[in-house]
Every structure is written in C-alpha cells, then in structure tokens.
Amino acid sequence: MAKVKKQPRPKAETPKGFRDYFGAEVTERKAMLDKIAEVYELYGFDALETSAVETVEALGKFLPDVDRPNEGVFAWQEDEKDWLALRYDLTAPLARVAAQYRNDLPAPYRRYAMGPVWRNEKPGPGRFRQFYQCDADTVGAPSVAADAEICAMLSDVLEALGIARGDYIVRINNRKVLNGVLEVAGLSGDENEAARGIVLRAIDKLDRLGPDGVRALLGEGRKDESGDFTKGAGMAAEKAEIVMGFMEALRPTGAETCARLAELVEGSQIGAEGVAELQQIADLLAAQGYGPDRIVIDPSVVRGLGYYTGPVYEAELTFDVQNEKGQTVQFGSVAGGGRYDDLVKRFTGQQVPATGVSIGVDRLLAALRSKGQTIAAQQGPIIVTVMDKARMADYQTMVAELRQAGLRAEVYLGNPKNFGNQLKYADKRKSPIAVIQGSEEADRGVIQLKDLILGAKLAETASAEEWKDNPQQIEVPRTDLVSEVRKMLART
Amino acid sequence: MAKVKKQPRPKAETPKGFRDYFGAEVTERKAMLDKIAEVYELYGFDALETSAVETVEALGKFLPDVDRPNEGVFAWQEDEKDWLALRYDLTAPLARVAAQYRNDLPAPYRRYAMGPVWRNEKPGPGRFRQFYQCDADTVGAPSVAADAEICAMLSDVLEALGIARGDYIVRINNRKVLNGVLEVAGLSGDENEAARGIVLRAIDKLDRLGPDGVRALLGEGRKDESGDFTKGAGMAAEKAEIVMGFMEALRPTGAETCARLAELVEGSQIGAEGVAELQQIADLLAAQGYGPDRIVIDPSVVRGLGYYTGPVYEAELTFDVQNEKGQTVQFGSVAGGGRYDDLVKRFTGQQVPATGVSIGVDRLLAALRSKGQTIAAQQGPIIVTVMDKARMADYQTMVAELRQAGLRAEVYLGNPKNFGNQLKYADKRKSPIAVIQGSEEADRGVIQLKDLILGAKLAETASAEEWKDNPQQIEVPRTDLVSEVRKMLART
Numbered sequence: 001m002a003k004v005k006k007q008p009r010p011k012a013e014t015p016k017g018f019r020d021y022f023g024a025e026v027t028e029r030k031a032m033l034d035k036i037a038e039v040y041e042l043y044g045f046d047a048l049e050t051s052a053v054e055t056v057e058a059l060g061k062f063l064p065d066v067d068r069p070n071e072g073v074f075a076w077q078e079d080e081k082d083w084l085a086l087r088y089d090l091t092a093p094l095a096r097v098a099a100q101y102r103n104d105l106p107a108p109y110r111r112y113a114m115g116p117v118w119r120n121e122k123p124g125p126g127r128f129r130q131f132y133q134c135d136a137d138t139v140g141a142p143s144v145a146a147d148a149e150i151c152a153m154l155s156d157v158l159e160a161l162g163i164a165r166g167d168y169i170v171r172i173n174n175r176k177v178l179n180g181v182l183e184v185a186g187l188s189g190d191e192n193e194a195a196r197g198i199v200l201r202a203i204d205k206l207d208r209l210g211p212d213g214v215r216a217l218l219g220e221g222r223k224d225e226s227g228d229f230t231k232g233a234g235m236a237a238e239k240a241e242i243v244m245g246f247m248e249a250l251r252p253t254g255a256e257t258c259a260r261l262a263e264l265v266e267g268s269q270i271g272a273e274g275v276a277e278l279q280q281i282a283d284l285l286a287a288q289g290y291g292p293d294r295i296v297i298d299p300s301v302v303r304g305l306g307y308y309t310g311p312v313y314e315a316e317l318t319f320d321v322q323n324e325k326g327q328t329v330q331f332g333s334v335a336g337g338g339r340y341d342d343l344v345k346r347f348t349g350q351q352v353p354a355t356g357v358s359i360g361v362d363r364l365l366a367a368l369r370s371k372g373q374t375i376a377a378q379q380g381p382i383i384v385t386v387m388d389k390a391r392m393a394d395y396q397t398m399v400a401e402l403r404q405a406g407l408r409a410e411v412y413l414g415n416p417k418n419f420g421n422q423l424k425y426a427d428k429r430k431s432p433i434a435v436i437q438g439s440e441e442a443d444r445g446v447i448q449l450k451d452l453i454l455g456a457k458l459a460e461t462a463s464a465e466e467w468k469d470n471p472q473q474i475e476v477p478r479t480d481l482v483s484e485v486r487k488m489l490a491r492t
Numbered sequence: 493m494a495k496v497k498k499q500p501r502p503k504a505e506t507p508k509g510f511r512d513y514f515g516a517e518v519t520e521r522k523a524m525l526d527k528i529a530e531v532y533e534l535y536g537f538d539a540l541e542t543s544a545v546e547t548v549e550a551l552g553k554f555l556p557d558v559d560r561p562n563e564g565v566f567a568w569q570e571d572e573k574d575w576l577a578l579r580y581d582l583t584a585p586l587a588r589v590a591a592q593y594r595n596d597l598p599a600p601y602r603r604y605a606m607g608p609v610w611r612n613e614k615p616g617p618g619r620f621r622q623f624y625q626c627d628a629d630t631v632g633a634p635s636v637a638a639d640a641e642i643c644a645m646l647s648d649v650l651e652a653l654g655i656a657r658g659d660y661i662v663r664i665n666n667r668k669v670l671n672g673v674l675e676v677a678g679l680s681g682d683e684n685e686a687a688r689g690i691v692l693r694a695i696d697k698l699d700r701l702g703p704d705g706v707r708a709l710l711g712e713g714r715k716d717e718s719g720d721f722t723k724g725a726g727m728a729a730e731k732a733e734i735v736m737g738f739m740e741a742l743r744p745t746g747a748e749t750c751a752r753l754a755e756l757v758e759g760s761q762i763g764a765e766g767v768a769e770l771q772q773i774a775d776l777l778a779a780q781g782y783g784p785d786r787i788v789i790d791p792s793v794v795r796g797l798g799y800y801t802g803p804v805y806e807a808e809l810t811f812d813v814q815n816e817k818g819q820t821v822q823f824g825s826v827a828g829g830g831r832y833d834d835l836v837k838r839f840t841g842q843q844v845p846a847t848g849v850s851i852g853v854d855r856l857l858a859a860l861r862s863k864g865q866t867i868a869a870q871q872g873p874i875i876v877t878v879m880d881k882a883r884m885a886d887y888q889t890m891v892a893e894l895r896q897a898g899l900r901a902e903v904y905l906g907n908p909k910n911f912g913n914q915l916k917y918a919d920k921r922k923s924p925i926a927v928i929q930g931s932e933e934a935d936r937g938v939i940q941l942k943d944l945i946l947g948a949k950l951a952e953t954a955s956a957e958e959w960k961d962n963p964q965q966i967e968v969p970r971t972d973l974v975s976e977v978r979k980m981l982a983r984t
Binding site for chain 2: 010011013050076145149284397400
C-alpha cells in the first residue's frame with residue numbers, strides 16, 4: 001500500500017444516494033424477510049446467495065466505451081482486464097447461476113434470494129442507490145402450474161405478514177393474450193414491429209393517461225399538456241377498441257373474464273393459448289382454495305407486459321393510506337413478476353422457461369408500518385445505572401442476572417458522574433426500566449426500580465400532587481431483581 | 493443507455509475470488525448470525541446496517557495516484573469526482589457513523605453489524621474476496637467494564653451456538669502492559685521507535701517461530717530456512733527476557749498472572765495501569781460468574797497488540813479437528829478484538845474510546861459444522877409426483893394441504909413423462925417422502941407414500957427378499973395425507 005499522505009479531515013458522510021439503517025429499521029426489515037423466507041421455504045424454494053460483484057459480461061451489460069462502461073451500474077475495471085460491477089437485480093445473477101450449474105442443479109430449480117442491489121442512478125427523495133430485493137423464481141418449469149403456485153405463495157406471504165384477506169389482491173394477466181389481441185387487431189408481422197412497440201408503451205401508460213389518452217396513442221397520436229405531440233400507432237378506431245377491450249375485460253368471475261378474452265382473441269392461436277393458460281391458472285388456484293377474494297384474472301394488469309413472455313402477476317395492497325400531501329390513496333403494488341424464457345439463453349443458447357416474482361421490500365415494509373404490523377420491534381434495554389463507580393462489579397452482576405433471565409439489559413458505561421445523563425441515555429435508548437442502587441441502598445440490600453414508561457406518561461398527564469407520590473419508582477429487595485423487573489414490564 | 497452491440501456468448505462464471513452459496517450454506521449461516529444477534533441484543537447492542545459503498549475518503553484510504561486508487565479495496569471514480577469503494581470491514585463504516593451522527597446517537601453507543609465486506613486481494617484456496625463479518629462495538633465507553641462485557645458476551649455467544657464450556661476459551665491481554673514491558677526493557681522514547689516496531693512484529697510471530705525464533709528477533713536477528721536474514725531489535729539478552737517473560741506470564745489464576753505481570757512492569761506507570769485494568773476486568777468477570785474455565789487473563793495473546801491501545805481479547809476453540817492433511821489440530825481462533833481510541837478522531841479531531849469484537853463468521857461456521865452443531869439445516873420438501881398431467885389440480889390440492897399443515901412440500905413441475913426423473917429430482921432435493929397417485933389410486937381414493945429416507949437405507953443394506961416386500965412404500969387413504977405423512981416423518 002502506498003504511503004499515507006497528510007490529508008485534511010475527511011467528511012463523515014455517506015456517498016450521495018446511500019443511507020444508514022439503525023436499530024428497528026434493520027430488525028423490522030429482517031423480521032419481514034424472515035417471514036417471507038419461511039413461506040418460500042414451505043413452498044420448496046431453496047436459498048441462493050450470490051456475491052454482490054459480477055462480471056459486467058455476465059450481468060448482460062456491454063461496454064459502449066471505456067470511459068463510461070456502464071450507465072446504470074457501478075462498474076470498475078480490474079487490472080486492465082475484466083470489468084466488474086455490482087449486481088443491479090437478483091435475476092441476472094440467477095441467470096448466471098442457472099447456466100453455470102445447469103448440470104448440478106435440480107430441474108426445475110426453485111430458488112429464492114434476498115439482498116441488496118445497486119443502481120448507479122440519480123438519487124431522489126426516497127430513491128436510493130442501494131436497496132433490498134426479495135425474489136422467488138422457478139427455472140425450468142414449462143407448466144403454468146409454476147405461475148399459479150407463485151401467485152398462491154404471494155398471497156400466503158402477505159397473510160403471513162399480517163395483511164388481512166381483503167386488504168390485498170393478486171392480479172394475473174397474460175402476455176400471450178395481448179399478442180393474440182394484437183394479431184386480431186392486424187398488428188402481427190415484422191412490418192408492424194414499430195406499431196406494436198407504440199401499443200405496448202401506450203398500454204403501460206394506462207394508469208397515468210387514462211383510457212382516452214391510451215386511445216389517442218393507439219390512433220393518430222396525442223398532444224400532451226406542454227403541447228408535445230407523441231405519434232400514435234395509427235390503428236383504425238375499431239381495431240384500437242380491441243386493444244382497449246383487452247384492458248377492460250375484467251368480469252365478475254375468472255370464467256367470465258376468460259370468456260370475454262376468448263371473444264377478443266377469436267382466430268388467434270397464440271391468443272387462445274394465452275386464454276387457456278389463464279383458465280388453467282384459475283382452475284389450479286380454485287382447487288387449492290385461492291378464490292377471487294385473493295387472486296383474480298385481471299387483464300388491466302399491464303405492468304411488465306412488454307418484458308414478459310407469458311403470465312404476468314402483481315400484488316396490490318388495497319387499503320387506504322395518507323400520501324405525503326395528506327390525500328387518501330390506495331397503497332398500491334408491492335410485488336410483481338411473470339414468465340420469461342430467455343433467462344439462460346444468453347449464456348448457453350438454450351431456451352429455459354422461468355417464472356418468478358420480486359417483492360418490493362421497502363414498499364412492503366412501509367405498508368406494514370402504516371398498518372402497525374411490523375414485527376419484532378426490539379424493546380430498549382433495562383439500564384442498570386452507576387451510582388458508585390467503585391461498585392461496578394455489583395452492577396455487572398445485576399445485569400448478568402437479568403440477561404440470564406432473557407431480559408435485555410446493560411450497565412451504563414459512560415462517565416457516571418452526572419446521574420441526569422444516565423437517565424437521558426435511558427430515555428434515548430427507549431429503556432423501559434432503570435435500576436438504581438446507591439451505597440445506602442446496597443447497605444440495606446434493596447434496589448430502586450424506575451418505571452420509565454409510566455414515568456413518561458405521568459410527565460405528560462400527572463398533577464404535581466400525583467407526581468410527588470412518585471408511583472413510577474419502587475423500592476424492592478435486591479434478591480427480587482428479576483421477578484420485580486418482570487412484574488414492572490408486565491404492567492406496561 | 494448505449495445501444496447494445498452483438499457480442500459472443502458471455503461466460504457463466506463468478507468473477508475470480510467470488511462464490512455462490514446454496515441452500516443450507518445460506519440458511520445455516522443465517523441461523524448462526526441470528527443466534528449471535530440475539531445475544532448481542534440481550535446485551536443492549538443495537539443493529540446498524542450501513543451501505544456497502546463508502547467514499548474512499550471516509551474509508552480512510554487515500555489516493556496515491558489516479559490509476560491505482562486503492563490497493564486492497566474495490567474502488568471506482570464517480571463522474572470524475574468522488575472515488576467510491578466497497579467497505580473492507582465494518583469498523584471503518586462505524587467510525588464514519590459515529591462521527592456523522594455524534595450528536596444524535598446515545599453515548600455510549602453499542603452497535604452490532606453483520607454483513608459482507610470486500611477485499612481486492614489475490615484470492616487463494618478458501619480465501620474469497622467477499623466474506624461475512626459480524627461485529628459488536630461499544631463507542632464512547634472509557635471504562636474497561638466495556639471490554640469485560642464484550643468478553644462475557646463472546647462467551648455467551650459461543651455457548652448459545654452450542655459450543656460446550658471447555659470447548660472454547662476467551663483470552664484477554666493488554667497492550668498497555670506490553671508498553672510497560674517495553675519501557676522497562678529500555679525501549680521507550682522516539683529514538684527506539686524502529687526497535688519497538690521490530691519487537692511488535694517479532695511478538696506477532698510467536699505462533700509461527702516459537703520462543704527461540706522470537707528471542708533471535710529481539711536480539712541480533714534471525715536467519716530463516718531459505719538463508720534470508722531478518723535484522724533484530726538489538727536488545728541485550730536480559731532485556732529480551734523481560735519481553736519473553738511477558739508472553740510467558742500465564743499463571744494458574746488471573747490474580748497470579750497479574751502479580752507476575754506487575755513484577756515485569758515494575759517502575760512503568762503505563763505498565764502498572766495496564767495490569768490494574770486486567771485485574772479490574774478479571775474482578776468484573778468473576779462477579780458475573782465468568783471463571784477461568786471461560787475467560788482467562790493470558791499474556792500470550794499477541795494478535796492485534798500492535799493495532800490496539802488497551803485490552804485485547806480473542807476467542808479460541810480448543811477441541812480437536814482434522815486438518816486437510818488429516819492431522820489432529822486444535823480449531824483455533826474464531827473471534828478477536830480490543831480497545832482502540834482513534835475511531836472517530838480522523839473525522840472530528842476528537843478522541844473517542846471504543847472497544848469491539850469481530851467474529852470470523854466462516855471459521856465459526858466451519859467449527860459448528862465440524863461439531864455437528866449447525867442449526868436449522870432445512871429438510872428437503874415432500875414431493876407430490878405427477879402421474880397424470882391432466883390431474884395437476886388434484887396434486888396442487890395435496891400440496892396445499894401439506895403446506896397449510898406447516899409441511900414443506902411441492903408438486904413436481906418439470907416434464908412429468910419420465911417417472912424416474914421425478915424420483916431422481918426428489919433425491920436431489922433430499923426429499924423425505926414422495927406422494928404418488930395414479931388414476932387407479934385416485935379412483936380408489938388412496939395415495940402411495942414412498943419413504944425415501946428408509947428407501948435409501950434399504951438400498952444400502954436390504955436383501956432382495958426384504959426389498960421385494962417394499963416396506964418403504966405404503967398405501968393410505970387420500971383423506972389421511974397429512975396425518976400419514978406426519979407419521980412417516982416421525983419414524984425417520
């Protein structure tokens with residue numbers, strides 16, 4: 001290593017777009033991911049943990065030029081040889097693994113993966129350049145039973161996290177039905193590739209532009225508020241209605257929705273295949289007891305239609321929350337996925353069917369928090385205060401007893417001179433109880449237990465008279481430390 | 493993003509020095525880290541998760557030149573501005589956090605952190621460029637009670653992981669005692685800085701060179717087997733014996749060891765201080781019931797003496813294992829740490845006392861595996877085989893029943909044509925039971941349960957006669973699926 005030069009003091013800052021997670025922010029996410037992993041395991045999925053670093057080649061990004069190797073990923077060159085990069089999702093590493101170990105892995109291969117991914121993008125409010133993903137994919141299963149299973153699993157995951165039935169819905173659609181619709185609408189064939197692209201992008205904007213905006217884009221085009229004109233697909237009105245009909249084909253039951261879709265794709269083989277797949281998924285789910293209160297066939301799911309090759313699905317939370325502007329809105333999508341068949345092909349030339357879901361960890365965690373459903377928020381530790389520095393061994397003994405009883409506890413290890421600082425510390429740690437023993441109490445074989453939770457309540461509401469009685473602090477025999485602490489914890 | 497160019501097929505490989513972790517490799521490590529976190533939490537430590545990426549500046553590495561910014565770390569330059577890098581340990585990010593949030597964090601700040609770190613080093617056998625660390629540190633606690641506490645916690649961690657008392661030992665030493673020894677040996681003062689450096693490096697080599705090798709390095713120097721000569725510290729023999737005496741000062745009890753150390757540092761104030769600290773640590777631990785069967789004052793702990801400023805400690809596993817050459821050896825060190833006072837100073841100029849431990853995750857996991865103490869190795873899923881593709885809904889119903897009963901289960905989702913492949917798949921998944929139902933069985937309302945664990949045993953030991961009886965496969969009513977599967981799992 002080169003000799004360290006004298007430098008000005010470094011700034012104590014995270015790089016732009018990165019952040020730190022403290023205490024409950026870590027443990028709540030962990031508890032959520034643990035619950036999800038439990039359900040994934042129950043469904044036979046196996047854990048996979050790949051490293052954060054992949055070759056740029058394996059990630060499927062290519063080098064446009066040496067100076068700017070990878071818009072979108074964090075990349076660097078090793079010894080003037082390989083370019084390495086941080087993974088930007090968990091699917092690209094899965095593709096590499098599925099190709100690299102194709103002779104050893106069970107087929108089908110069900111794997112789940114959880115961990116951070118990195119995006120070299122402009123950070124914005126709430127948008128970070130490192131965030132968690134949580135995926136489950138089945139590689140090598142051609143049957144749509146694999147898609148149905150992942151939808152069932154997604155439903156189970158949400159309920160395992162405490163989201164009540166009725167507060168979420170899993171929606172399924174199928175890219176093949178869209179392909180059939182495009183065929184019927186006269187947009188098959190190479191010569192219509194550009195028009196199909198416009199249609200796909202228009203469909204993807206349904207949420208934002210509404211049906212009329214999409215209709216305009218399917219036809220001649222659309223002028224937005226700024227006056228900019230986006231050229232449309234140039235479809236005749238009655239053909240455009242077939243596409244619109246696709247997005248609006250949701251009916252009260254899956255069977256009726258499939259019947260309506262069958263009408264729309266009449267005459268298209270790929271379309272008929274897509275409808276049959278949706279019907280099969282609906283049947284499989286019904287057999288397992290997943291009714292339309294949990295999972296529905298819904299052709300208005302358009303997210304990701306362009307990317308996937310078969311069934312697509314997403315999970316939406318349907319309860320109301322307040323957005324930043326104080327408006328009541330539905331929480332919205334927390335997971336999405338679908339079937340894609342080119343996973344391994346890039347590496348091996350061989351087409352391998354795959355289907356999988358990615359859960360938006362941060363959004364889902366925010367949803368759980370807004371419902372008060374976060375798990376395992378750790379209580380602060382019981383603080384054994386230090387009244388007499390020379391008696392540290394006594395305090396350590398107390399804390400050892402508490403820990404042996406499974407109670408989270410610690411001795412105050414800062415400078416003990418100012419007792420107020422010790423209580424301020426306890427407050428900052430959200431400590432439920434402070435244990436106090438000066439030499440006078442030690443001589444009498446007693447300790448003081450201060451109920452900090454009750455104390456905080458009293459500080460807000462109690463009269464001077466009540467406060468003087470000091471009901472939040474009790475004196476108990478030293479020998480009863482553990483049992484009296486337990487009693488006090490139970491009353492709060 | 494730049495237009496993607498046609499490229500030859502990428503290689504499906506991890507970058508050199510990186511690896512993938514599958515199934516139990518992931519879940520066993522996770523279970524171990526969960527247990528450790530539980531103990532850390534019990535001691536009042538709070539989780540902290542920083543991002544993988546830090547500015548090179550904050551990491552405390554400097555730029556010798558632009559082409560080779562960081563020997564030892566993975567680094568890259570952002571937009572011709574900041575250099576960013578992957579963290580190489582969990583201490584440097586803690587230092588940044590302790591400085592950045594110094595006005596908001598509780599003081600003392602007890603934090604634990606677990607996660608991967610990255611080293612841009614030549615990979616070797618068993619040496620990877622990404623690996624886990626698992627640290628606990630107390631920042632802002634000047635008292636050695638903080639060091640004693642971490643040693644007690646380390647002992648609790650090992651026992652929580654199933655390592656029996658007697659199979660491990662936590663050893664404590666103190667850098668201040670060494671400083672006292674050096675002073676008494678006439679090596680204080682600026683003019684002896686070089687000699688002190690040689691002594692420190694010699695002490696660090698005790699394990700490898702033995703006492704005589706170290707003695708030679710303390711004196712004139714040492715010629716190694718290849719004939720290379722390493723210059724020594726040039727100490728007179730009787731002065732060198734003071735240093736040797738330090739390393740050999742271990743006595744049957746902590747009190748006797750401290751008494752011996754007090755003799756060695758007689759006349760040195762810093763040395764006396766160090767001995768008093770060790771005595772205080774021993775007293776605090778004794779008060780909490782941590783006797784020398786768990787934690788000992790041991791001056792032969794030299795690892796890290798150069799780096800730390802006060803107490804140093806390490807945990808060693810003392811049971812025998814076979815090494816790669818088939819020799820019986822002690823497992824050795826699995827954790828180490830100590831007190832260091834310049835943590836935050838680089839950022840703020842302010843000295844902040846800190847002490848902490850880092851557990852060698854991979855080594856500890858290997859130790860648990862060698863003792864058969866790994867936790868929660870997940871059993872393979874029960875496989876519901878597909879005899880009749882048209883009856884997929886029935887099979888999915890079976891698997892849903894099993895999952896609802898909390899049993900890990902899945903339907904075979906590959907091509908069902910070849911039944912042998914389904915059983916091979918079950919074997920690869922380490923499945924305990926295969927569920928089989930053809931249309932004939934369906935008509936009779938029964939299923940076959942194949943005990944794959946018993947089957948594997950029989951395949952090894954059974955005679956042709958026994959095999960023919962086929963005791964590993966039973967027929968049960970379809971309605972008894974869950975209870976019969978439970979019975980079969982219980983018998984294996």
